[in-house]
Amino acid sequence: MALRGRFDGPEPEVGAGLTRRMLVASGLLALVVGAAFTVLLVTNSDLRESEQLAFHSEEALVAANRLERLVVDVEAGERGFLVTGQDSSLTLWRSGQAALPGQAASLARMVADNPQQLAVANQIARDTASYVQDYSIPLIATARRNLAAARTPAAVDDGVRRIDAIRREFDRFTAAEQDQAAARQDNSAAVALRAFVATAVGLGGSVLLIVLFTVYLSRAIVGPVRRAAGMAGRLAGGDLTARLPERGVGEIGVLERSFNTMAGSLQVSRAELAASRARIVAAGDQARRRIERDLHDGIQQRLVSLTLELRTAEATASPELRAQLTEIAGDLIDATDDLRELSRGIHPAILSEGGLPPALRALARRSVVPVELEVDVPARAPEPIEVAAYYVVSEALTNTAKHAEATIAWIDVHVRNGVLRLSVRDDGVGGAAASHGSGLVGLIDRVQALDGTVEITSPPGEGTTVLVHLPTERY
Incomplete structure (x- = not known):
């Protein structure tokens, strides 16, 4: 009889369901993490741009302030000269007059990317140039000739009007630049908020996916593998009734079915082996019983008959022959006892009876x-x-x-x-x-x-x- 020591039926086909699921989960996790980092990069770029624009606005405001101070210096110098008539009072006037064109050009360059602010800056440059060329220089020249003529109300009012017009342009430029700076600051705050939200969502999504992925791996792989290890230990300990629940996906399901098939095959093989051993023992017992019965009914009875015949012959024999027959009868009795003991060792009749x-x-x-x-x-x-x-x-x-x-x-x-x-x-x-x-x-x-x-x-x-x-x- 051949014992089944291998699996019956075709080899199980190993699926790829678990591999596909792991690839999908890994891809989804990589997608979420990549999207979060992409949003972070974009928002960081927006933040840097907003910071640069805010810094640019601050520089434009500083340049406008410098230009306004130069205009004030020119006005203060000319007023000082009109009050004192001393040429030393024109030092501040001369330095301010010399720096005005360059500072006006610098301001225009800073706002060259903003048409509205550029128009205001150009207007300021024209007004300051007109103030210097059309009013301040001629006023100083008149004062050099006739100080009283330069101090007339008409001359003073013309200067005040020109200065007020320039200041209004400066106020207009500053207000517009401050509004842009505030808008850029608000935009920076919004960008920072988006960056925070994107970071929080990306981190939370990544953690959630990692937790879900870990739970899935634990349920789909770690748990079944641990159950398979426990089943293998039970099989090694001789418990061939151990089975795994066939709930696994893909390769894990194939592993569970293979383990159960192997356990079933081993259980059948052990049952067949136990049945074979029992049949061998039973056959051996039957053979021993048959041998004991043959000895008892055959040779043993034959020896007993021979002993009886010798006793009969002994009674009618001569004295010399009687001694020999007595000795032979004793030997036959001893042989019968030995045979009886031997048959008892082979299979005791008292056990059967x-x-x-x-x-x-x-x-x-x-x-x-x-x-x-x-x-x-x-x-x-x-x-x-x-x-x-x-x-x-x-x-x-x-x-x-x-x-x-x-x-x-x-x-x-x-x-x-x-x-x-x-x-x-x-x-x-x-x-x-x-x-x-x-x-x-x-x-x-x-x-x-x-x-x-x-x-x-x-x-x-x-x-x-x-x-x-x-x-x-x-x-």
């Missing part, structure tokens, strides 16, 4: 070591169970007599809840092990073939205990 209790009592009587026997088997156990229990006790008593140096042995046999429990103990030297002899190994094989268990406890100096459990309900 009376069951386990009388057979164990016979073993106890023949034992070299004194035995205390307790048997509680209300009904006949199945024949394989009785035979196994008998030979366990026989082998244990033989080992006790040969190796244990014991003074007494205790035998306890009872049946509870469909299990025959057999215990053989002695007070010998201990140290027994199944690996030390073929007798115990054979008994273990016989018991295990019947789905039973054997436990041997034999610490040195504390005696030996052989404990056997045999199920009786399956037969």
Whole structure:
């Protein structure tokens, strides 16, 4: 009989569902992180641009302020000259007059990208140039000639009018630039808020996806792998009924089905092996019983008949022949006893005829070591169970007599809840092990073939205990 040691049916096809899901999840995570970083880069660029525009507005305001101070310097210089008439008062006037064109041009360059502000800056440049060329220089020239003529109300009012017009242009330029600066500041705040929101959303989304991905990996891979490892441990421990729930996706599902198929195949193989061992043991017992019956009914009966015939011949023989026949008859009786003992070792007839209790009592009587026997088997156990229990006790008593140096042995046999429990103990030297002899190994094989268990406890100096459990309900 061939035992199935491999999987039946075609090889399972390994899917790629789990791989696809992991790729999709990884791609989604990379997409969210990439989008968040892209938004951050864009917002950072907008922030830098807003900061540059704000700085540019500050520079334009500083340049306009400088130009306005130069106009004030020119006005103050000319007024000082009109009051004192001293040429030293024109120092500030001359320096302001010389710097005005360059500062006006610098202001125009700063706002060249803003047409409205450029128009105002150009107007300021024209007004300041007109003030210097058309009013201030001619006024100073008139004052040099006639100081009183330069101090007339008409001359003073013309200067005030021109200065007020220039100041209005400066106020207009400054107000517009401040409005632009405020708008740019608001835009910078909005950009910063978007950057914060994008960062928070990207970070939160990334954390959420990582948590979900971790949970998914734990449920889809880590959990099933741990269950598979636990099942492998149970299989290694001999529990071939262990199975995995086939709920996995893709490759994990294939792994679970493969594990279950393997466990099923091993379970079937073990069942077939156990059945084969039981059949072998049963066949061996039947053969031993047949041999014992043949010996008892054949050779043993033949020897008994021969002995009787010799006794008959002995009665009618001469004295010399009678002595020889008596000796031969004695030898035949001894041979019959040896054959009877041999047949009992092959298979005890008392076990087949009376069951386990009388057979164990016979073993106890023949034992070299004194035995205390307790048997509680209300009904006949199945024949394989009785035979196994008998030979366990026989082998244990033989080992006790040969190796244990014991003074007494205790035998306890009872049946509870469909299990025959057999215990053989002695007070010998201990140290027994199944690996030390073929007798115990054979008994273990016989018991295990019947789905039973054997436990041997034999610490040195504390005696030996052989404990056997045999199920009786399956037969």
